[in-house]
Amino acid sequence: MPLIQVVQTPGKTAEQKRELVRELTDTYVRVTGGKPESVWVTIGEVATDSWSIAGETLADRAAKA
Template sequence: MPLIQVQMFTGRTPQQKRDLVRALTDAFVETAGSTPDAVDVILTDVEQSDWAQGGELFSEKKSK
């Protein structure tokens, strides 16, 4: 059972998430030869205050 995990900033709509899950599943099926019902996708929303790059929180980068 393939598992695709995506961590992304919060703010996507339920429809955007549905579209993303479908696109990821379709891409895996086409590329790896799996079946759609075997592909699991976990979406994890992360606040910008909980994600850093280069030693700086994304929430603080936006305010500059």
């Protein structure tokens, strides 16, 4: 333990995911002193038409920008 669950928008490469889970794990272990073997990281994705800030989807915000 712990469990670190990342939720982000799609579009990251396999290499970015690989680096992300490795680096988040290292960071957690460095700060808390736990063992790497007990750290799980999962990466989930939510599309930009299904994520909103201030009631507006990220897709719509991007279209305006």
